[in-house]
Amino acid sequence: MLREDITEAIRLAVLEELAAHGYGRMSIEAVARRAGVGKTAVYRRWPSKLRLVIDVVSAVAVQDVAIPDTGTLRGDVRDLLGKIARALRDPLATQIVPDLLAEAARNPDIARTLEAALRDTQQSVVTEVLGNAAARGELPAGADADLALDLITGPLYWRLAVARTTLPADYLDDLAAATTAALTAPRTTRDG
Amino acid sequence: MLREDITEAIRLAVLEELAAHGYGRMSIEAVARRAGVGKTAVYRRWPSKLRLVIDVVSAVAVQDVAIPDTGTLRGDVRDLLGKIARALRDPLATQIVPDLLAEAARNPDIARTLEAALRDTQQSVVTEVLGNAAARGELPAGADADLALDLITGPLYWRLAVARTTLPADYLDDLAAATTAALTAPRTTRDG
DNA sequence: CCACGTCGGAACGCAACCGTTTCGTCGTGG
DNA sequence: CCACGACGAAACGGTTGCGTTCCGACGTGG
Structure with missing residues (x-):
């Protein structure tokens, strides 16, 4: 034993x-x-x-994320950003995640593990949040969940894990406002 | 010799x-x-x-970026995104940059080198583009250049260097539209 | 109470790389 | 045309890590 x-x-x-x-x-x-x-x-x-x-x-990495339901898209986005920021502020995570992501570029096994751990869980949450917003009429149905995930996760990841600068007061609020605007922006020509 | x-x-x-x-x-x-x-x-x-x-x-890394001047904020953003996407699609860069960024978390010398190479050059470009947009009245003056850089660079970096998925057709156009909306969104309570 | 299996520790032979030194060759500037 | 210096190759002793093996001690389950 x-x-x-x-x-x-x-x-x-x-x-x-x-x-x-x-x-x-x-x-x-x-x-x-x-x-x-x-x-x-x-x-x-x-x-x-x-x-x-x-x-x-x-x-x-198996910790699953609770789906926010604040009643508004902007509230939900702000909630998600807060959770992502908290996760990325953990010193261990901030050191390890970028390193493993770099290693994943060379190692399919690690790539698959991270894919499952990072993207998949987030993907379902984002899809849910977008769905709720669409149900409230805040968004047109059929929004691009992939693009939305990039818009929500990207700036914070860049800031905390790449540039590694601290967050000014109100940063998350400003970012939530900007991101919500991005999510509700009309798509380009092809389907509009 | x-x-x-x-x-x-x-x-x-x-x-x-x-x-x-x-x-x-x-x-x-x-x-x-x-x-x-x-x-x-x-x-x-x-x-x-x-x-x-x-x-x-x-x-x-010393290649300096030309400042776009298309006449609209959205055009300038689209131009920047195209350049960033091209840079991040270079296989050598896609492998090396995340690796060095991870190493930078442990090594101040590397951190300083990348800081100078990556962020500073981009920072000035973004500031310029925002200034031009403000001069045209597309933006209120005094926009947050740091936040803007995060909004422009983050999603693409996440997509290409972290998630490493391919870009659908029109992705850059959609992203440019969304990002422009984010940039022109009003700030939160504290100064509005 | 005894046997089994895990424990930490130490050593095995092997490989890679460190940073340095020595050597003979080659080519170029003065 | 000659001397200097950069070149590749090889070897130096030393360190680190590999994955394995053996050991005696411990403690727990049967």
């Missing part, structure tokens, strides 16, 4: 090593060292660094 | 190694191997991997 406390210590050590050195430089030896555990304990559980990381990341 | 053709071969090899393996896994030995060059030739030019990468990236 594998000891669960040790498994958990290894999982935590993996996250810390990922944040500190990135996937490329992360070594099993360093993970075991940080967890205060023999290398044997790690290899007894996972066959490779890739499987180890995929398992740990999957375990962390 | 250092031979310039060899310097150039090393620079190219660095970009290719960065794309293939990332900064963390990139080794001087592999760079020299790929360039068909002795390790000595590399160490004669740069003292460390960090300096090497910073020099190479700086050299590549």
Whole structure:
């Protein structure tokens, strides 16, 4: 029977090593060292660094997002932005996510894991929020959920994970207003 | 006299190694191997991997962006989005940029280099475009250039460098329309 | 109470890379 | 035409990590 406390210590050590050195430089030896555990304990559980990381990341990322229902599109968008900002402000996430995304460009297994963890959950939430707005008449039906996700997630991700600057007061409110305007803007020629 | 053709071969090899393996896994030995060059030739030019990468990236990134002047805010935004999309579609850039951004979270030197290369040049362009729009009366004066940059760059970066999905036809047009709406949206309570 | 399996620790042989040094070759500037 | 310096190649000793194996200690389930 594998000891669960040790498994958990290894999982935590993996996250810390990922944040500190990135996937490329992360070594099993360093993970075991940080967890205060023999290398044997790690290899007894996972066959490779890739499987180890995929398992740990999957375990962390399964938190599903509650669908906001504030009664207005702008309120829902503001709610989503707040949740995304909180998630991206977690120091561990801010270090690890960009690193794994970069690694995903080379590694289909990691790409698939992140695809499932990041995009799919968000996609359904956005679709729901757009649907509610359409039902209230705030949006024409059949809005582009892919574009909407880009509009909602992109600016905040850029700001917090890429540029890494702090958020001024009212930033999220301003961004929610701007994003809502973007979502309600009429499409271009082809279907209008 | 250092031979310039060899310097150039090393620079190219660095970009290719960065794309293939990332900064963390990139080794001087592999760079020299790929360039068909002795390790000595590399160490004669740069003292460390960090300096090497910073020099190479700086050299590549100095391309300054022409400021669009189409006569409308939406036209200018569309023009910028096209340029950003073209830059982000370059396979080398798409592999290297996210990787270096992740590394920048751990390495102040790289962070500073990218800050100068990416954000500063874009910042001035956005400020100019907003100024022109304000002069035409399309925008209230004193718009938030930081927020504007996030709105313009974020969704495309998310789409092309993070989610890495292809762009549907008319995507850039739709995005330009949405982004323009976002830029012209009124701010929130504090100054309105 | 005993046997099994996990534990940490240490060592294995192997590979990659570090940054430096030495060597003989080549080509170019003075 | 000659000396200087950059060139590629090879080897240096040292470090780190790989994945595996063996060990004695511990503790828990049967």
